[in-house]
Amino acid sequence: MCTVCGCAPGEVKIEGDGHVHAHVHADGTVHVHAHDHHHPHGHGGEHDHAHHAHPHTHADGTMHSHDHDHDHAHAHGETHDHHHHDHPHTHADGTTHSHDHAHAHGHDHTHAASHDHAHEHAHSHPHAPGVGGDLDYGTGPARAHVPGMSQARMVQIEQDILSKNNTYARANRRWFDERGIFALNLVSSPGSGKTTLLCKTIAQLKGELVINVVEGDQQTANDAERIRATGVPALQINTGKGCHLDGHMVGHAVERLKPADHSLFLIENVGNLVCPAAFDLGEHHKVAILSVTEGEDKPLKYPDMFAAADVMLLNKCDLLPYLQFDADLAEANARRVNPKLVVFRVSATTGEGMAAWLDWIRQGLKAQAAKQSATVDELKARIAELERALAAR
Amino acid sequence: MHEMSLAEGVLQLVEDTAAREGAQRVKTVVLEIGRLSSVEPAALSFCFEAVTHGSIAAGATLEIVDVPGAGWCMQCAATVPMTELFGACPQCGSHQVQATGGTEMRVREIEIE
Numbered sequence: 001m002c003t004v005c006g007c008a009p010g011e012v013k014i015e016g017d018g019h020v021h022a023h024v025h026a027d028g029t030v031h032v033h034a035h036d037h038h039h040p041h042g043h044g045g046e047h048d049h050a051h052h053a054h055p056h057t058h059a060d061g062t063m064h065s066h067d068h069d070h071d072h073a074h075a076h077g078e079t080h081d082h083h084h085h086d087h088p089h090t091h092a093d094g095t096t097h098s099h100d101h102a103h104a105h106g107h108d109h110t111h112a113a114s115h116d117h118a119h120e121h122a123h124s125h126p127h128a129p130g131v132g133g134d135l136d137y138g139t140g141p142a143r144a145h146v147p148g149m150s151q152a153r154m155v156q157i158e159q160d161i162l163s164k165n166n167t168y169a170r171a172n173r174r175w176f177d178e179r180g181i182f183a184l185n186l187v188s189s190p191g192s193g194k195t196t197l198l199c200k201t202i203a204q205l206k207g208e209l210v211i212n213v214v215e216g217d218q219q220t221a222n223d224a225e226r227i228r229a230t231g232v233p234a235l236q237i238n239t240g241k242g243c244h245l246d247g248h249m250v251g252h253a254v255e256r257l258k259p260a261d262h263s264l265f266l267i268e269n270v271g272n273l274v275c276p277a278a279f280d281l282g283e284h285h286k287v288a289i290l291s292v293t294e295g296e297d298k299p300l301k302y303p304d305m306f307a308a309a310d311v312m313l314l315n316k317c318d319l320l321p322y323l324q325f326d327a328d329l330a331e332a333n334a335r336r337v338n339p340k341l342v343v344f345r346v347s348a349t350t351g352e353g354m355a356a357w358l359d360w361i362r363q364g365l366k367a368q369a370a371k372q373s374a375t376v377d378e379l380k381a382r383i384a385e386l387e388r389a390l391a392a393r
Numbered sequence: 394m395h396e397m398s399l400a401e402g403v404l405q406l407v408e409d410t411a412a413r414e415g416a417q418r419v420k421t422v423v424l425e426i427g428r429l430s431s432v433e434p435a436a437l438s439f440c441f442e443a444v445t446h447g448s449i450a451a452g453a454t455l456e457i458v459d460v461p462g463a464g465w466c467m468q469c470a471a472t473v474p475m476t477e478l479f480g481a482c483p484q485c486g487s488h489q490v491q492a493t494g495g496t497e498m499r500v501r502e503i504e505i506e
Contacts, residue, residue: 152420152504152505152506153504153505153506154502154503154504155410155414155416155502155503155504155505156501156502157406157407157410157499157500157501157502157503158499158500158501158502159406159499159500160497160498160499161399161402161403161406161424161498161499161500162399162402162498163406164402164405164406165402242398243395243398244395244398274395275395275398278395278431300479303478303479304431304478307478307479336479336488337479339489
């Protein structure tokens with residue numbers, strides 16, 4: 001299942017995906033398996049395998065099957081070691097292996113004043129490695145279960161429910177920052193004119209900027225095709241049953257699109273004013289789009305999204321003469337949930353008000369470039385400092 | 394708000410921790426859900442039961458610790474109780490209130506054996 005949205009495996013599709021490939025283990029074992037990963041990725045990059053079991057035979061003839069939960073980078077077609085195995089097994093040749101034990105004892109007892117004790121002992125037994133060439137880091141802490149002894153105990157987790165997504169999002173943001181890329185996450189309800197606005201924005205900026213687009217929708221690649229028609233690369237992510245894009249999907253889209261340094265990276269989220277508010281994708285700003293054919297009170301009805309956004313585009317303003325929509329009231333409502341919100345009134349169709357929005361994008365890109373050169377200067381200063389220290393020795 | 398996704402997130406943290414600790418079974422899961430977090434505890438409980446079915450946490454008791462909402466009112470220059478996110482200050486009626494507590498949604502701890 002998807003890490004955050006709970007959609008079933010195979011539901012999420014990134015265009016041009018699906019493959020079978022062979023791994024060569026350090027011990028010479030070769031095995032072939034098809035990945036059923038919900039977020040596919042380019043070869044050679046870092047990726048995450050979902051749990052999957054695959055039986056294989058070691059050089060010493062031992063055969064076993066185990067579940068991998070590997071989360072590591074490897075280049076395909078090259079030899080690599082799997083680690084973090086969590087599987088108890090006995091080798092036919094009696095190969096010794098090292099493993100870690102941890103015992104936990106929890107017991108309650110009553111003194112004059114009653115209190116609880118909890119003890120944790122962790123100790124490792126490194127055995128001499130055998131000749132089989134196997135590496136086995138054992139079964140992990142507390143696997144040594146003592147029969148008949150109740151081990152019920154509390155384990156502190158203290159983690160945000162969205163922590164996994166936030167980890168991916170942070171990695172994306174760091175990646176963007178290191179390359180001076182400016183990333184925006186466009187969010188709105190369906191039908192607010194996001195794609196038209198994107199097309200117009202791209203048409204006016206593509207002469208001066210490099211632009212990549214990620215399109216999120218439950219189904220169809222229609223939007224990505226519309227973007228590609230403007231002449232810039234676009235990648236469609238179909239979330240299947242999912243109601244939002246998440247940091248993991250966007251990370252893979254980035255690997256696929258390989259945006260150039262100092263480029264603009266636009267993410268059009270699934271049309272939904274609720275869930276995308278909670279999921280950081282690693283963007284620099286969320287841009288909420290509200291169209292004047294909706295209600296003025298939408299920012300009050302769906303406050304999370306307008307609070308999470310830094311910019312609001314009030315779109316379809318060319319229709320204002322025909323509607324009973326109070327644009328000032330809509331702005332005031334949006335500022336009530338987010339006093340710092342920057343608002344642009346635009347019409348993607350007529351181009352009215354677009355200049356201010358395009359300028360805001362240019363400013364953002366400039367700021368990213370400045371941030372990147374500041375990082376480079378900082379690194380250079382550190383290198384100079386280290387070289388001085390080395391010369392002084 | 395997408396309680397199913399959140400329940401999946403909870404299960405993942407629980408499964409990771411249970412595997413690391415070598416647990417046979419998860420008996421209790423304790424969450425902290427703030428009143429301003431846009432999460433409906435009843436819906437989350439329902440979804441939790443659904444997603445844990447057949448997992449190591451099947452049948453586990455879900456305890457939801459309610460964290461009251463609090464915010465800093467700029468006008469009053471004081472911490473005031475809040476009942477809704479982006480709501481008005483109960484003392485002065487201003488909307489310049491920054492939520493300072495009650496927005497959390499965390500897995501606090503689990504009981505395993």
